[in-house]
């Protein structure tokens with residue numbers, strides 16, 4: 546019996562390698578002991594072995610997608626304090642965390658003053674999307690424009706935009722902190738237009754839409770862009786004082 550088990554074990558290890566499922570090779574033995582002790586059926590044992598492989602595959606897949614997303618830091622929706630930011634509707638954010646908006650190629654726009662949680666919520670929602678199996682990429686608005694300018698210089702702008710459409714979600718952080726010149730504004734417009742009704746964006750900005758004309762240096766481009774962004778979007782206006790300054794500086798002293 547022992548010798549038979551050892552022989553079967555070698556076979557299982559061989560098959561696990563052939564299937565590129567190494568966790569089956571590592572885990573079948575302790576699970577078999579548990580199964581014997583607990584009197585599992587053959588089906589229950591097989592299900593336990595397979596579900597472990599699948600769970601660990603999914604976990605490592607989502608860890609890889611989160612790493613590939615190039616988030617600036619680790620921010621989870623679970624860590625967001627909704628009491629401090631009543632303008633963020635908890636149930637809306639939870640809904641966005643399910644990733645349903647991605648299936649409809651909808652956008653999310655987070656507006657508000659510095660430190661009010663825009664980047665935190667953007668990364669939190671995008672992390673959920675990555676965990677759900679979607680490809681996600683994060684950059685600042687200036688980062689995106691630099692990437693597109695470089696592709697444009699190589700004559701590869703259309704190819705780059707097509708490549709980016711394979712990402713279900715792009716996060717464009719900090720629209721408005723640095724104004725764009727005409728070429729950059731055009732590139733940014735093309736990014737927004739290329740995703741319209743096809744793939745989602747999350748944008749964050751410290752400026753209300755009414756001030757975007759200043760950022761893009763052109764009211765026509767700004768309004769054409771806002772049109773495309775908000776046609777299918779959740780726009781969330783965050784308010785209040787910076788969370789960064791909590792307990793450090795009183796806001797009324799900031800001006801001095």
Ligand SMILES: Nc1ncnc2c1ncn2[C@@H]1O[C@H](COP(=O)(O)OP(=O)(O)OP(=O)(O)O)[C@@H](O)[C@H]1O
Pocket residue numbers: 620624625626627629630657658659660661662663664665666719749751788789
């Ligand atoms: N409601 C909140 N609950 C928990 N942490 C928060 C909350 N709001 C902000 N923070 C934290 O405060 C810091 C600043 O928030 P965040 O980076 O999201 O601000 P922001 O709105 O993107 O600001 P900026 O416009 O300057 O980029 C982060 O470390 C973030 O995790």
Ligand SMILES: [Mg+2]
Pocket residue numbers: 663664665718719749
């Ligand atoms: Mg930010």
